[in-house]
Amino acid sequence: MNKTLIYIFILVSLTLAACQPATSAPTEPPAGGGETTERCGDKSQLADEIFLYTWVEYIDPDLKTQFEEECGVKVTETNYDSNETLLATLQAGGAEYDIIVPSDYMVQILIDEGMVQELDYNVVTNIKNMEPLNVNQYFDPDQKYTVPWFWGTSGFAVDTSVVTDVKPSWDMMFDTNSPYCGKMSMLDDERETIGAALMSLGYSINDTDPAHLEEAKNRLIEQSKCIKAYDSQTNDDLIISGETVLGHMWTGDAILAGSPDAGGREEIQYVIPQEGCTIWQDNMMIPTGAPNPYTAMVFMNYLQYPEIAAQNAEWVGYATPNKAAKEFIDPDMLTNEAIYPSAEVAESLQWIEDVGPALELYDRIWTEFKAAVGSQ
Amino acid sequence: MTANAPAVTRQQVRQKRVTARIGNWLLGTNAALIFGFLYLPVVILIIFSFNNTRSVARFTGFSTEWYVRLANNSELLDAARNSLLVGLTTTIVATAIGTLTALAMDRYRFRLRTAFDANLYLPIVIPEIVMGISLLLFFNQALFPLLQNVFGIKASTGLHTITISHIAFDIPFVYVIVRARLADFDRTLEEAAADLGADEWKTFQRVTLPLLMPGIIGGALMAFTLSLDDYLITVFTKGVREQTMPLYIYSLVRRGVTPEINALSTALLIGSIGLVGLSLTAQNGGVVYTRAMSVGAGLGLGLYGLFSLPTLFASFTIGGLVLRLLLLAAFVWMWRSYQPYREELNLTNPSGRILAWITMFVTVSVVFLSTLLLLG
Numbered sequence: 001m002n003k004t005l006i007y008i009f010i011l012v013s014l015t016l017a018a019c020q021p022a023t024s025a026p027t028e029p030p031a032g033g034g035e036t037t038e039r040c041g042d043k044s045q046l047a048d049e050i051f052l053y054t055w056v057e058y059i060d061p062d063l064k065t066q067f068e069e070e071c072g073v074k075v076t077e078t079n080y081d082s083n084e085t086l087l088a089t090l091q092a093g094g095a096e097y098d099i100i101v102p103s104d105y106m107v108q109i110l111i112d113e114g115m116v117q118e119l120d121y122n123v124v125t126n127i128k129n130m131e132p133l134n135v136n137q138y139f140d141p142d143q144k145y146t147v148p149w150f151w152g153t154s155g156f157a158v159d160t161s162v163v164t165d166v167k168p169s170w171d172m173m174f175d176t177n178s179p180y181c182g183k184m185s186m187l188d189d190e191r192e193t194i195g196a197a198l199m200s201l202g203y204s205i206n207d208t209d210p211a212h213l214e215e216a217k218n219r220l221i222e223q224s225k226c227i228k229a230y231d232s233q234t235n236d237d238l239i240i241s242g243e244t245v246l247g248h249m250w251t252g253d254a255i256l257a258g259s260p261d262a263g264g265r266e267e268i269q270y271v272i273p274q275e276g277c278t279i280w281q282d283n284m285m286i287p288t289g290a291p292n293p294y295t296a297m298v299f300m301n302y303l304q305y306p307e308i309a310a311q312n313a314e315w316v317g318y319a320t321p322n323k324a325a326k327e328f329i330d331p332d333m334l335t336n337e338a339i340y341p342s343a344e345v346a347e348s349l350q351w352i353e354d355v356g357p358a359l360e361l362y363d364r365i366w367t368e369f370k371a372a373v374g375s376q
Numbered sequence: 377m378t379a380n381a382p383a384v385t386r387q388q389v390r391q392k393r394v395t396a397r398i399g400n401w402l403l404g405t406n407a408a409l410i411f412g413f414l415y416l417p418v419v420i421l422i423i424f425s426f427n428n429t430r431s432v433a434r435f436t437g438f439s440t441e442w443y444v445r446l447a448n449n450s451e452l453l454d455a456a457r458n459s460l461l462v463g464l465t466t467t468i469v470a471t472a473i474g475t476l477t478a479l480a481m482d483r484y485r486f487r488l489r490t491a492f493d494a495n496l497y498l499p500i501v502i503p504e505i506v507m508g509i510s511l512l513l514f515f516n517q518a519l520f521p522l523l524q525n526v527f528g529i530k531a532s533t534g535l536h537t538i539t540i541s542h543i544a545f546d547i548p549f550v551y552v553i554v555r556a557r558l559a560d561f562d563r564t565l566e567e568a569a570a571d572l573g574a575d576e577w578k579t580f581q582r583v584t585l586p587l588l589m590p591g592i593i594g595g596a597l598m599a600f601t602l603s604l605d606d607y608l609i610t611v612f613t614k615g616v617r618e619q620t621m622p623l624y625i626y627s628l629v630r631r632g633v634t635p636e637i638n639a640l641s642t643a644l645l646i647g648s649i650g651l652v653g654l655s656l657t658a659q660n661g662g663v664v665y666t667r668a669m670s671v672g673a674g675l676g677l678g679l680y681g682l683f684s685l686p687t688l689f690a691s692f693t694i695g696g697l698v699l700r701l702l703l704l705a706a707f708v709w710m711w712r713s714y715q716p717y718r719e720e721l722n723l724t725n726p727s728g729r730i731l732a733w734i735t736m737f738v739t740v741s742v743v744f745l746s747t748l749l750l751l752g
Contacts, residue, residue: 051616055627056624056627056630056631078616078618079623079624079627081626081630082630089611092509096616236632237431241434252632253632263429263430263436
């Protein structure tokens with residue numbers, strides 16, 4: 001027993017030693033003998049390895065291998081579960097990532113906190129490939145810090161095997177005389193759920209007028225007798241199993257619920273209401289103090305070449321903001337309006353912005369609403 | 377009085393019988409409920425690992441596709457490997473330190489002993505998040521600057537910091553369990569050993585350690601489990617290069633948990649049940665099984681060493697060479713345990729012989745596969 005333990009211990013410590021980062025001092029190799037290619041930039045300035053901190057399954061592993069073979073840079077990826085975890089990790093310091101992928105509102109926080117650095121768009125030239133919808137948005141109005149990565153919306157899913165008269169309107173969810181009363185679910189999310197009520201009343205999702213918010217609250221309370229569940233986690237399972245026929249949902253869940261390959265049913269369709277609908281976007285950024293900013297920008301640029309962006313978008317299943325990539329994307333996916341809404345729908349999309357001091361008002365409305373419908 | 381006595385007794389007997397029956401029934405129900413509560417979720421988890429769609433809530437058909445995907449998911453396997461590596465190292469170190477501390481606290485009286493004792497319980501009591509943050513501060517503000525300024529070593533967080541943190545919070549758990557075992561330890565047995573001429577080291581080896589073994593093994597298992605599923609402390613002390621299994625699983629929340637996780641859990645479950653089964657057989661069945669396990673472990677390690685030789689020549693490193701030599705040394709170990717194993721085998725009855733061979737083969741495969749996962 002003792003001997004075995006000693007053997008295992010020696011083995012383990014050796015492997016641990018072998019796993020230690022060997023390279024720590026010179027991150028950027030010295031210049032000289034520079035070979036510049038279009039996709040890899042100035043090869044003499046590239047580091048051997050960059051560190052990506054991102055959402056899980058957000059990049060096709062084949063593309064990482066391809067980048068390593070083509071440009072000689074290894075991409076090491078670790079994952080986080082929420083924007084807040086990302087923020088906490090960065091604030092704690094010590095962890096030196098080259099690329100992070102925060103969502104819209106977190107971009108604004110990171111810029112305000114001075115935790116990210118400006119990009120050099122002479123390196124990230126492929127920013128020109130982006131749709132106008134996805135650049136110069138409120139969180140980065142002058143497009144100085146971000147490269148858009150993926151985006152989506154949150155409308156509602158409909159089981160068309162039961163619901164025949166589908167209208168792209170919030171009225172479907174808020175009609176208390178609807179025959180589907182009692183078979184609906186709403187997201188359990190302060191901004192999303194209040195936002196849906198505000199948009200159904202024709203207000204902005206970022207409305208801070210107390211009277212409008214009061215109206216939204218009453219609308220939600222009135223609606224609550226038709227709502228089976230306020231749920232953000234298993235709402236896709238509810239609609240697949242037929243317990244609900246209408247469900248307020250994030251795109252990702254709705255697309256999965258509608259694809260038979262993923263255990264969903266084809267009859268489940270995703271609808272973007274014309275009154276307005278939330279849009280979100282994840283963006284690549286470089287934190288302040290990143291060890292290899294140049295290599296990071298080369299990689300960000302590399303990923304936005306049309307064929308590469310298309311390949312990644314197909315693997316991930318979300319919408320790419322890259323306009324040039326669309327001709328390489330599977331037409332079936334491109335015509336799916338749940339993923340790529342039409343131009344006129346895209347115009348009605350609204351960003352969830354920081355409402356500043358009005359957040360307290362939102363909190364109060366949300367608490368009052370929760371109290372009124374019981375703690376669901 | 378005497379005339380009534382038999383009647384009373386009969387009534388009492390009947391009453392007792394009824395009470396006993398109700399008692400039995402209650403106990404039985406209780407046991408069934410407890411086992412159901414503990415094991416039904418595990419059974420459901422295993423069933424859903426064979427689902428043919430990505431749902432973990434509705435079973436749609438049988439398939440083994442998730443096991444195939446698991447075998448190809450290098451991110452998840454890397455995370456699982458890191459978790460095992462950290463878990464094993466942590467268990468060995470924390471068990472050794474915890475046991476020795478418990479012995480010292482039990483046997484010696486010194487100043488501030490009570491204060492020291494109370495301090496040892498602190499990591500059990502304080503919230504994990506506080507522990508995580510304080511460890512991070514310790515690394516970033518104290519240890520790393522010290523290493524940098526005094527020794528000129530540039531250190532950063534990684535698997536090694538995760539391991540150190542896990543050891544730190546695991547020691548008290550081992551300590552508490554071993555201390556409880558020591559509380560009813562019969563010191564006269566040690567005195568008897570000394571009377572019979574054993575020196576202190578021999579007494580420890582042959583009397584104290586075997587008697588403490590159940591406590592030590594219990595502590596070690598506790599330490600391993602705690603390390604394997606720790607999230608909070610790990611998230612603060614992790615580096616940019618590696619992540620552990622819980623971190624990966626949490627990050628799946630965004631894209632939805634798939635049966636791949638169930639498949640991995642099932643594999644881990646079967647592995648740990650196998651290990652527990654082996655150690656129980658060894659404890660109850662006599663020395664022949666211990667020897668069979670020793671031969672099996674040697675053979676498994678040696679075989680892996682042999683198979684991994686070609687990779688050594690592909691990319692030669694000194695560490696790799698030492699590791700391969702150590703692995704191959706396991707053949708010698710196997711060879712030396714084989715002779716006593718055969719002698720023991722001759723003294724065993726036929727069914728025991730078969731069981732011993734089975735034990736050996738199970739050990740070979742478990743050791744081979746876990747080495748493959750750890751080093752491959």
